[in-house]
Amino acid sequence: MHFNTFFIKATGFGPYRWQQRVARDGLPEVLSIPTGLGKTEGVALAWAYRRLVAKAPATPRHLVVCLPMRALVRQTHDRLALAFAKLHAAGLPEVRVHALVGSTRREEQDAWVAHPERPWVLVGTQDQLLSRALNRGYTASPYDWPIHFGVLNNDCHWVLDEVQLMGPAVWTSAQLDWMRRLRFGTLLPCSTTWMSATVGTNFLDTRDRRDGGLRAPVPLELDAADAELPHSKLRLRARRPITWFELSTPPAGARSKRSAKAKEPAQQGGRAAKKPVAPEAEAIADAVLAAHTPGTLSLVVCNTVRSAQAIFRALPGNAPRVLLTSRFRAADRAAHEEALLRFEEARKEEPDRPVPGSPGLICVATQVIEAGIDVSARRLWSEIAPWASIIQRLGRLNRDGCDNHAARAVIFEAVRNPRHAEPVEKDRLGPYTADAIAISRQLLAELVPLSQRMPARDALAKIERGKLRPRVTEALAAPVAPLPRAVDVHGLFATEPDVHGGFTDVSPFVRDADPNADVQVFWRDFKSPPWRDATTGPTFDPREACAVSVHALRDFLSGVDAYVWDADSGQWQRKTAAALRPGMVVMLAGSAGGYHRDLGWTGERGDRLAELEPPGPGGRTYDDDHRSRRDAGRVTLDVHLRDAEREARTLVDGLGLASDPLGRAVVLAAREHDIGKAHPAWQGKLGKASTDMTLWAKYPVDGQFRPGMRHEAATALAMMARLLRGEADFPALSVYLAAAHHGKVRTHLRARTMDGEDVCGVPRDSGPLPIGAGQPLDFGCAADGAEGEFTDQGFLVASPGWTGIVSDLLGPHRPDRPWDTGSVPAGEPRDLGPFRLAYLEALVRIADWRASRIPSEIRDDR
Known part of the structure; x- marks a missing residue:
């Protein structure tokens, strides 16, 4: 099948020449294509064609x-899901599209x-x-x-x-x-x-x-x-003429409209806190309302959530308005996005005229609207921002070029909020650096008159070729970070917690450290501390969480308790403001407030959600292996191990790794991964009859199963014992992969008892256990550090340390500084690096999931 045919089946129209080139030559490292000319479909369908049809190596x-931005994910997901569904209907292999x-x-x-x-x-x-x-x-x-x-x-x-x-x-x-x-x-x-x-x-x-x-x-x-x-x-050739907003007397009629403004609606089941509105916000809202044309989209883009909320509140409550920021719970935000996209679909039916009979829509938004969302406004109001952001925001004005006669853009200065002033920093204006704003202001001074005489693309090109070219280059360069x-x-x-019980903070590598490093906040109904015995409500659902910047939540928490789920103890633990880190999920009491259904996160104590559930579990616990648990039917240990080995073999075959020593290590790890469940400490917690000598891998248990030991640690100890005796047909890599198949026993082994006489709950005095054909499982290799004795020839290792095995498998971070602890035998896989080693872990875990989901033999004769 030719790419043109492939593309038409997916989209209903033919590809651009650049899209054909990418499908022929492969995806480039850098693609710079103007907005609206098919970047998303171009790269996705070119990739799919090369993978599914051309079989390109x-x-x-x-x-x-x-x-x-999250707002882009839904739209991109839906577009690609539709395209790949059409290809599948045309007889091509299925390609599922997922959102994260x-x-x-x-x-x-x-x-x-x-x-x-x-x-x-x-x-x-x-x-x-x-x-x-x-x-x-x-x-x-x-x-x-x-x-x-x-x-x-x-x-x-x-x-x-x-x-x-x-x-x-x-x-x-x-x-x-x-x-x-x-x-x-x-x-x-x-x-x-x-x-x-x-x-x-x-x-x-x-x-x-x-x-x-x-x-x-x-x-x-x-x-x-x-x-x-x-x-x-x-x-x-779309035109986008720009003017500056002058804060002066409101347009004629604006005040009369404001005097008749509908009362701000209280949120359902709660109450809205009374907040003053900044004068600048009222002036901008008046001007936006006066310039809005029924049946069209007026777009107001702000740099901060506070500015957007202030302008939104200043608009009449009965105006056709919607607020779109990153500070909403999923359901509330989805409703706002749907209102915008629904209007855009109606507008596209006749893009050269207003939607008949519609009041249109005034969308007040933050940077979430800046890129990717396919909307076309007749009026654009933008707070001054860095040059790249200004260009992207202008791309939302007259996007399809059908409104050249009426499109207008207005640039305004920062909006101040009398109740919530943004933190004042010498070198920053809101989320942006003062230097970036200064460069943008200089370039806008050139662009404004040009934009009124020529198409926007020509005006931008003229600046890029002119005396300010160095400033354009500086403005478009990625800021050093x-x-x-x-x-x-x-x-x-x-991935084990550090000595403080926390984890390395990667937020500086993920997003600007300014106000955008987020935690996820949700609310439940409780008064007393929500310890484990009080978690009677439903488990936390990510859809009920609202993204809140760390610094905003820390400011809010004065006198308010915050709770974070601790997987080790299976309890909610109180956290101080200073202990919060980006990426955490934080629970607050509903009475603490801070959220309004129409405005999102406000940080106001009077904005409270109603009809909340009581606290429930915040997630999984250390002892909870939900993917491998069965609630009905029993599976013997030998059946499950055989199933896991089969699934691993199928998996590595499908990935082309069957003949690779690493693929073989995956299969052997899957074959052995649950032998630690034979340990009496694990089998004894199943509640089975004492006369039942069968070893079980899956056994429904009434209530929560808490064996007090990690069976995969016992597996690793038994495998290490065989490896040291020279009786193993698997490499040290398989030992690690078997240990890591739940993600809980990885780079170090730890004691769970107060006296430290255990390894992940496996007693150090565990003796050999006869199993199968007289082959004993020896759990006695229970130590993290290497064991042996000093002799005249040096230290003779009797048992390599777990840390040494992991170290040899992982290898050094610098190739010119190799190390060798001697824990992994010569000739076996080692120095794999973090990406390969983690991928192999994933394959063993997935094989276990599949074997657990559909066992080949289930016993129901309890």
Whole structure:
């Protein structure tokens, strides 16, 4: 099948020449195509064609689309899901499209991570995707971090869209690309494309990349033939005249409208706090209302949530208005997005005229509207912002070029809030640096008169070729930001809590450290502390959470208790404001307030949600292995091990790893992964009859199953004993993979009892256990440090330490500083690096999930 036919089946129209080129030659490292000319479909369908039809070598099995804003994820997901559904209906292989945002439920995350051998597309935010690529997945359980880390750093083509909005994330993505390609390597190819209509490539010129011979590539751009197509010409010739907003006497009639303004609606079941409105906000709202044309979209874009809320509140309550920011719970935000997209669909029916009989819509938004969302406004009001943001916001005005006679843009200065002044910093204006705003103001001084005489694209091109070209280059360059080095990612491989009970904070590598590093906040109905005995309500659902910046929540918590779920104890634990870190899920009492259904997070104590559930569990516990639990029917240990081995073999076959020693290690790890369940301490907690000598892997238990030991640690100890005696047919790698198959026993072994005489709950005095054909399971190798004795020849190792095994398997963070603890026998797999080792972990875990879900033999004769 030719790509043109493939593209038409997916979209209903033919491809641009640049899209054909990408399908033929492969996805470029940098793609710079103007807004509205098919970047998303171009890269996604070119990838799919090369993978499914052309069978192009080195084309990764998965596509990961990374976006700066949650508002873009839904729209991109829906567009791609529709395209791939059409291709599947036409007889092509199924490609599922998944979404990943902060409100994505954990069960939905399993849908993509559980099928590494199938092609799929994952669309998500930079927060969710890059935190997982750094092994610190926001809103995910720490026990799931390694599997996401492994899958997203192998066999994926990453596409980072609208990179000018991503801040530190672009530097992080460039460093991860270097580490995958040169420093640590991957088991299966992993490549990257960065794209934007306003892209600079300085972030691809880091020292690590230069030293490795990776130079900043030349962007692929729109060619002349594509630019002359009728659809392209209409968009490329769109006019967007700009004026400055002067804070002066309100337009005629505005005050009379305001005097008749409908009363602000109270939120259902709660009460709205009374808040003063900034004079600037009232003036802008008056001007927006006076200029709004019924049947059209008026778009107001602010730099901060506070500014957007102030202008939204200043609009009459009976105006056709909607507020769109990142500070809403999922359901509330979805309703606001739906109102905007529903109006846009009606507008597109006759794009050259207002929607008949409609009052139109005034959408007040923050940067969430800046990129990717396909809306076209007749009026655009924008707070002054960095140059790249101004260009993106202008792209939402007369987007399709059908409103040249009436489109107008207005730039206004920052809105102050009398109750909630933004933190004053010498070098910043809100979320942006003062330097970036100063450059933008200088460029706008040139653009405003030009925009009134010529199409927007021509005006921008004239500035880029003129005397201010150096300023344009500076304005479009990615701001210097923290970036991860190899030693950082190497250290992030470990997922156990530190001595303070916390984890390494990766937020400086994911998003600007200013006010955008978020925690997820949700509310429940309780008065007394919600300890374990009080968790009678439903389990936390990510859809009930609202993203709140860390600094805003810390300010709010004066006199308010915050709680974070502790998986080890299975309890909610009180946290101080200083202890909060980005990515945490934080529970507040409903009486604390802080949220309004129409405004989102306000930080006002009087804004309270009603009809809340009581506290429930915040997630999984250390002893909870939900993916491998069965609630009905029993499965013997030998059946489950056989099933897991079969699933692992199928998995590595599907990935082309069957003949690879690493693939063999996966199969052998799956074969052995649950032998530790034979330990009496585990079998004894099943509540079975004492005369039943059968060893069970799955056995329904009334109530919560708390064996007090990690069976995978017992598995590792038994496997190590066989390895040391020279009786094993598996490598040390298989021992590690079996130990890690729940994500809870990984880089170190720890005691669970107060006296320390155990390893993850396995008693140190555990003796050999006869099992199968006289082969004993010896759990006596219960130590983390190496055991042996000093002799004249030095220290003779009798039992290698667990840390030494992990160290040899992982390898060094620098290739010029190799190490060898002697824990992994010569000739076995070692020095795998974090990406490969985590991917192998993921394969064993997935094989276990599949074997647990559909056993080959179930006994129901209890």
